[in-house]
Amino acid sequence: MTDTLFAQVLDEASRADPYPLYAQLRRTPVSRQGENLYAASTYRAVTALLHDPRISSDERKSRTGAGALAASGRLIEDGDERRPGFIFLDPPEHDRLRAVVMRQFTPHRIRLLGRHVETLVDELLDRRAGQTTLDVVDDLAYPLPVTVICELLGVPREDEPRFHVWATALARTLDPPEGMSEEEVARAVSAAAELRAYLVELAGQRAAHPRPDLLSGLLTDASGDRMNPPEIIATMALLLIAGHETTVNLITNGMLTLLRNPEALALLRERPDLITPALEEVLRYDPPVQFRTRTTLTDVELDGVTVPAGANVALLLASASRDPERFPQADRYEPLRQDNQHLGFGGGIHYCVGAPLARIEARVALGALVRRLESPRLAADPPPYRQSASLRGPRHLVVEAARVT
Numbered sequence: 356m357t358d359t360l361f362a363q364v365l366d367e368a369s370r371a372d373p374y375p376l377y378a379q380l381r382r383t384p385v386s387r388q389g390e391n392l393y394a395a396s397t398y399r400a401v402t403a404l405l406h407d408p409r410i411s412s413d414e415r416k417s418r419t420g421a422g423a424l425a426a427s428g429r430l431i432e433d434g435d436e437r438r439p440g441f442i443f444l445d446p447p448e449h450d451r452l453r454a455v456v457m458r459q460f461t462p463h464r465i466r467l468l469g470r471h472v473e474t475l476v477d478e479l480l481d482r483r484a485g486q487t488t489l490d491v492v493d494d495l496a497y498p499l500p501v502t503v504i505c506e507l508l509g510v511p512r513e514d515e516p517r518f519h520v521w522a523t524a525l526a527r528t529l530d531p532p533e534g535m536s537e538e539e540v541a542r543a544v545s546a547a548a549e550l551r552a553y554l555v556e557l558a559g560q561r562a563a564h565p566r567p568d569l570l571s572g573l574l575t576d577a578s579g580d581r582m583n584p585p586e587i588i589a590t591m592a593l594l595l596i597a598g599h600e601t602t603v604n605l606i607t608n609g610m611l612t613l614l615r616n617p618e619a620l621a622l623l624r625e626r627p628d629l630i631t632p633a634l635e636e637v638l639r640y641d642p643p644v645q646f647r648t649r650t651t652l653t654d655v656e657l658d659g660v661t662v663p664a665g666a667n668v669a670l671l672l673a674s675a676s677r678d679p680e681r682f683p684q685a686d687r688y689e690p691l692r693q694d695n696q697h698l699g700f701g702g703g704i705h706y707c708v709g710a711p712l713a714r715i716e717a718r719v720a721l722g723a724l725v726r727r728l729e730s731p732r733l734a735a736d737p738p739p740y741r742q743s744a745s746l747r748g749p750r751h752l753v754v755e756a757a758r759v760t
Contacts, residue, residue, distance in 0.1 A: 361388040361669060364645075365530060365744045371737035373645070373744070374686065377674035385660040391418055392531065392667045393660070396674040398681035398698075400658055404670055405703040410649045411445050412705060417650040418665035438585055440593025442705055449704065455582050456590060456708060459572045468503055469715045475499055476723045483759045488734070491724070491752040496606035497599075500716055504598035507712075508591060509561060509568025517553065521546040522596045529745040531648065531667070539742075550595075554588045569594070594709075602713045604643030604748030606720045611752055612637055612688055613725065614733050619690045623725045630722045633690035634714065638676075638699025640688045645673040645747045647701065672698040673747075729757040 360380050364373045380386065380396040388394045395401050404410050441452035479498055483489050501519075505512045524546035527539055535543075558574060565571035573587045582590065613620045613633075623633055646669050655662045662668060676697045679685045700707035707713070724731075734753035741750045 359388040361394050370740040384658040393662050394669045396671045398675040398678035401670050401675035409652050411652050413445050438589040440589050459569045472719045476719050486759050489754050491610050496603045500599040500602035509570040521550045526600050526746050554591050601643040605717045607748050607752050608641040609637040609721045616688050635695050636692050639697030642699040646671045727760045731756040
């Protein structure tokens with residue numbers, strides 16, 4: 356990849372603050388950023404493409420994406436077949452698989468998990484009670500969603516150290532392959548194979564002894580439109596990784612934003628009932644998923660630019676949500692912002708399946724941090740960031756406080 360603006364976004368040197376680069380990209384709403392890569396950066400352009408059936412989520416249909424996707428390890432192999440998770444598929448396959456998953460994401464199950472989230476948050480913060488430092492990532496933002504997703508899916512919590520390594524390697528593959536080193540590609544390929552073997556073994560256990568979890572539900576689904584075993588493995592791999600990686604970033608980005616905006620933090624201490632709009636503004640202002648990549652099925656003309664068939668298009672969700680043409684004072688964090696139709700959970704048919712659960716986890720976690728940290732301040736600003744440009748968030752967020760209550 357040449358030294359384009361988007362290449363600079365992918366550069367780790369830009370991880371702490373890619374937003375000035377997004378502002379430059381918005382000067383040309385749709386721009387060529389490589390031999391077979393285009394970027395859509397404005398709210399109008401991104402939302403149009405999110406709902407455009409000529410844009411595919413299946414990168415195997417790209418002129419260059421198939422080989423790169425396979426090499427990255429993002430595909431879960433099943434014999435001679437390589438199956439992406441359903442968010443990397445198009446209708447009708449996507450719609451069928453998503454519908455099966457949504458039958459398992461019942462309101463009752465989400466409510467039960469929501470009540471458990473409150474207990475988990477209190478337990479995690481109680482471990483730091485009386486201390487004067489807290490790493491938001493290690494002490495809360497990571498263990499909370501990992502525990503929840505394990506319980507939801509039916510994955511033993513004690514196996515977390517194993518899939519943490521796999522998740523880290525595979526999350527990196529959401530960045531364009533050009534930005535990955537050979538070592539990172541090798542790790543992702545190995546992680547995909549090891550994760551699949553683990554899930555096949557776990558599925559065998561649940562098939563023999565079902566439990567009240569999502570994996571057992573998929574295996575015992577009696578409807579006529581059920582998943583076959585390889586589809587279940589690909590879906591489980593997707594949900595296991597996406598179900599916690601993004602929520603870690605959402606909680607951490609949210610706390611970082613509040614610490615950088617002390618007036619907002621003070622407002623939430625006085626008015627904890629405002630946590631919902633404050634969280635929605637985090638999803639706009641500093642979202643956990645910065646961009647997603649799509650492929651054109653035919654020539655697509657937008658904003659005077661013709662994107663050829665088979666090209667890759669980076670939909671810059673974070674840039675679109677900072678578009679001043681759509682959001683007044685877009686670079687300001689305003690916890691009471693009205694008309695906040697952000698793209699923090701994507702849009703169109705691929706809108707995040709786990710959005711309701713992620714919102715619950717982030718609301719409870721941020722509300723508790725605001726309430727229980729006395730006089731908090733950042734130990735380092737900017738904090739160290741994770742490698743991924745797409746799933747962007749701090750690797751650690753150390754907070755110093757008078758006391759954790």
